[in-house]
Amino acid sequence: MDNHLINDTDSDFEIAEKLAEEEAGIHRKPQGWAAYVIPTIAVTWSIFQLAIAKWVTLSSTYTRAIHLAFALLIVFLNYPTFKKSRFGLKMLSATNRIPLIDWALAGVASWSALYLIINYESIVNRIGQPIVMDIVAGCVLLVLLLEASRRVIGPALPVIALIFSGYAFLGPYMPDLIAFKGTSLNRFIGQMTMSTEGIYGVPLDVSAKIVFLFVLFGAMLERAGGGQYFIRMSLGLLGGFKGGPAKAAILGSGLTGMVSGSSIANIVTTGTFTIPMMKKVGYPATKAAAVEVAASTDGQLAPPIMGAAAFIIAEYVNVPYVEVVKAAAIPAFASYAALFYISHIEASKLGLKGMSRKELPPIFATFISGIHYLIPLCFLIYELVVMRHSPELAAFNAIWIMAIIMLIQEPVKAYLNNEPIAPACFRGVKNIFSALAMGGRNMVAVALATAAAGIIVGVVALGLGGLITQIIDVISMGNIYLMLVITALASLLIGMGLPTTATYIVMASLTAPAIVTIGGAQDFIVPLMSAHLFCFYFGILADDTPPVGLAAYAAAAIAKSPPIQTGIQAFMYDIRTAILPFMFIFNSDLILHNVNSWPQGILIFVMACLGNFAFASATQGWFLTQNKKWEVPLFLAVTFILMRPDQIASWLGMAHDQRYWTYPIGLALFGLLMILQKRRTSSEALLQGA
Known part of the structure; x- marks a missing residue:
C-alpha cells in the first residue's frame, strides 16, 4: 500500500485508536506504579483461564466465581464512575489515577463474587436456608454487579435487570394477565447468588470456559498483525474490481469478525483503511461508512468461529458447537454473498470503478508475507470441524501455536532486515504479554454481560417461564x-x-421457548435451534439499528458522516439479513435441519443466495438498471419462491419431498427480469449514444 494512502488515513488512525481503547476497556491511564496494576491483573486472568483449560482442574462453580471476580476487579479499577465530572467530585471521573473509593469497591466486589466458593461447603449444607451473611454478601454482589455493568455496558442492562428483580417481588400485586406469585428475599438471593441458576448460570459458565479463550486468541492474532494482514489481502484481491474497496471491506470484516465477535472492533480494525479508500473511489461518506457497518455487524455471523452468543446457543440447545456452525452456515454465507452483491449494485448506481493496481498491495507478496497467520486459524478450524474437539480445547491448542508464531516472527523479521536478534526476541515476548492483557480487558464486557443477564434468566427460572x-x-x-x-x-x-x-440471552430466555410452544400449538414445528438463531440474528442487527446503533457511530466517526443517516443506510443494507431469520423459522432446510447430503445442502445454499440477491435488488431499487415499480413485487416473489419452496409446493398441491421442483419457477421469473432489464439497458445505451 503506498505511503500517500497511509498519510491520508493518519487522522482516521487517531479516531480509531480512541475507539479501540474504548472497545478494549482502556479508560484509565494511571501514573506511576498504578499503571501496572490493571495490565498485571488482566495478564493474571488470562494465565488463569489458560491454566484451567488444560492443567488445573476446578469445579464449574469455582471457575465461574473466579472469572467474575477478575472481571469486577478490572472494572472498578479501570472504569471511572462517570465519564464527566458530576456533583463537583472530580474523583468520580478521574482517568489519570485510581481513586481510593474504587480500590475499595474493587476489593469488596471481588470478595462478594468469591463469597460462594469461600464458604462453599457450609452454603451447600444449608442450601435453601441462607444466613444473614449470605444475604448481605448476595445483596452486595447484586448491587456492585449492576454498577459495574453500568460502567462498562451502559444503563440499559442494569435497568432491565432491576425491572425483572422488582417484578419478582411485586408479582402478586400486578394485573391478572401478568400476576405472579412472587418470591421472598431469601429465595431470590439464594437463586441469584448461591446457585447456578442466576448470576453463576450457564452464560457465565460459557464465558469462563470457552469465550475467554476465543477472545484471547483474537487478541493475540490482532496483536501479532493478523488483522492488518487480512485487510491487505482483501484489498489486493478485490480492490481492483468495481467498487473494490467496499468488497475488500466486506471480506476483511468477515475474516476479522470470525475471531473478534464485536462489530465495533471490526470497524476499528478494518474501517480505518477501507472507509477512506471507498471515499477515494467515489462512495459518499455515508454509504462508505454504512457498508463497513453492515460488513462488520455480520462478521459475528460468520462460521466457523462466531461471537460469544454462539457458544451459549450450543449450551442452551444442548448440541455440539459444530451443530451451531452447521445451522448458521447457509444464512451467514448467503447474507455475506448478498452484501457483496449490494456493494456491486451501489458501485453500478454511482458509476464507480476499482482502484488502480499501483495503489493496491501485491497479491502474491502480501499473501506470502502473512501466511503464518493462517496456520493457527486453519488449525483452529481443523480442530473444531474435522477433529470435533471441544471449543475450549481447540482454542487452547490454537493459542499455543499463535504464541509460538508471535515469539518467532519478530526475530525472523530482524534477521531478514539485518537487525539485532536479542531486542526482537524481547519484542516477541512483550507482544505476547500485551496480547494477554488485551484479552483480559476485552473480556470484561462479555463477562459482565453474561453475569448481569443471568439475573434476568434467574428471575425467569423462578417460575415465570410458563407465564x-x-x-x-x-x-x-x-x-x-x-x-x-x-x-x-x-x-x-x-x-x-x-x-x-446480553441481547441474545435476554431474548432467548424470554421468547425462544414461547416461539417453539406457540408454533407447536398451531401444528407448526419450530426447531429449537431456529428459535435461538432468530434471537441471535436480531440481537446482532441491533448494533446498526438507529437511533442508537453504536457500530454506526464508530464508522461515522471515521468517515466523518452523520451517525443517524449512516445507521439508517446500514440498516437498509442489512434488511437482507433481517429476512433470513423469518425464512429459516418456517423453512428449516436453511439451517440444514435434518439435511445431511452435500448436494442437497449446496442446492439450498445457491437458491438462498439467489433469493437474497433478488431481495437486495427489490430493496435497493436496482438490478441491471434501475427497477420499474412493477418489477419490485416480482423480485420479492423470486425471493419467496427460492427461500420457501416448501410453501410453494404446498400451494401447488405437491408433496413436501417434491418441494425443490418449485425452484425452476423462481429461476425462470428471475431470468425473465434479467432479460427485460438487459433489453432496457441496451435501449438506454443506444439513446445515450445517439
Whole structure:
C-alpha cells in the first residue's frame, strides 16, 4: 500500500485508536506504579483461564466465581464512575489515577463474587436456608454487579435487570394477565447468588470456559498483525474490481469478525483503511461508512468461529458447537454473498470503478508475507470441524501455536532486515504479554454481560417461564407471524443499548421457548435451534439499528458522516439479513435441519443466495438498471419462491419431498427480469449514444 494512502488515513488512525481503547476497556491511564496494576491483573486472568483449560482442574462453580471476580476487579479499577465530572467530585471521573473509593469497591466486589466458593461447603449444607451473611454478601454482589455493568455496558442492562428483580417481588400485586406469585428475599438471593441458576448460570459458565479463550486468541492474532494482514489481502484481491474497496471491506470484516465477535472492533480494525479508500473511489461518506457497518455487524455471523452468543446457543440447545456452525452456515454465507452483491449494485448506481493496481498491495507478496497467520486459524478450524474437539480445547491448542508464531516472527523479521536478534526476541515476548492483557480487558464486557443477564434468566427460572409464554401468546393473539415480528422488534429495541451476547440471552430466555410452544400449538414445528438463531440474528442487527446503533457511530466517526443517516443506510443494507431469520423459522432446510447430503445442502445454499440477491435488488431499487415499480413485487416473489419452496409446493398441491421442483419457477421469473432489464439497458445505451 503506498505511503500517500497511509498519510491520508493518519487522522482516521487517531479516531480509531480512541475507539479501540474504548472497545478494549482502556479508560484509565494511571501514573506511576498504578499503571501496572490493571495490565498485571488482566495478564493474571488470562494465565488463569489458560491454566484451567488444560492443567488445573476446578469445579464449574469455582471457575465461574473466579472469572467474575477478575472481571469486577478490572472494572472498578479501570472504569471511572462517570465519564464527566458530576456533583463537583472530580474523583468520580478521574482517568489519570485510581481513586481510593474504587480500590475499595474493587476489593469488596471481588470478595462478594468469591463469597460462594469461600464458604462453599457450609452454603451447600444449608442450601435453601441462607444466613444473614449470605444475604448481605448476595445483596452486595447484586448491587456492585449492576454498577459495574453500568460502567462498562451502559444503563440499559442494569435497568432491565432491576425491572425483572422488582417484578419478582411485586408479582402478586400486578394485573391478572401478568400476576405472579412472587418470591421472598431469601429465595431470590439464594437463586441469584448461591446457585447456578442466576448470576453463576450457564452464560457465565460459557464465558469462563470457552469465550475467554476465543477472545484471547483474537487478541493475540490482532496483536501479532493478523488483522492488518487480512485487510491487505482483501484489498489486493478485490480492490481492483468495481467498487473494490467496499468488497475488500466486506471480506476483511468477515475474516476479522470470525475471531473478534464485536462489530465495533471490526470497524476499528478494518474501517480505518477501507472507509477512506471507498471515499477515494467515489462512495459518499455515508454509504462508505454504512457498508463497513453492515460488513462488520455480520462478521459475528460468520462460521466457523462466531461471537460469544454462539457458544451459549450450543449450551442452551444442548448440541455440539459444530451443530451451531452447521445451522448458521447457509444464512451467514448467503447474507455475506448478498452484501457483496449490494456493494456491486451501489458501485453500478454511482458509476464507480476499482482502484488502480499501483495503489493496491501485491497479491502474491502480501499473501506470502502473512501466511503464518493462517496456520493457527486453519488449525483452529481443523480442530473444531474435522477433529470435533471441544471449543475450549481447540482454542487452547490454537493459542499455543499463535504464541509460538508471535515469539518467532519478530526475530525472523530482524534477521531478514539485518537487525539485532536479542531486542526482537524481547519484542516477541512483550507482544505476547500485551496480547494477554488485551484479552483480559476485552473480556470484561462479555463477562459482565453474561453475569448481569443471568439475573434476568434467574428471575425467569423462578417460575415465570410458563407465564411469559402465556403473556406472549395473548399479546400475539396466538399468531406465530405476529409473535415473530414482536420478538424481532423487541430484540432490536433492547439490543440498541446492550451487547449482542446480553441481547441474545435476554431474548432467548424470554421468547425462544414461547416461539417453539406457540408454533407447536398451531401444528407448526419450530426447531429449537431456529428459535435461538432468530434471537441471535436480531440481537446482532441491533448494533446498526438507529437511533442508537453504536457500530454506526464508530464508522461515522471515521468517515466523518452523520451517525443517524449512516445507521439508517446500514440498516437498509442489512434488511437482507433481517429476512433470513423469518425464512429459516418456517423453512428449516436453511439451517440444514435434518439435511445431511452435500448436494442437497449446496442446492439450498445457491437458491438462498439467489433469493437474497433478488431481495437486495427489490430493496435497493436496482438490478441491471434501475427497477420499474412493477418489477419490485416480482423480485420479492423470486425471493419467496427460492427461500420457501416448501410453501410453494404446498400451494401447488405437491408433496413436501417434491418441494425443490418449485425452484425452476423462481429461476425462470428471475431470468425473465434479467432479460427485460438487459433489453432496457441496451435501449438506454443506444439513446445515450445517439
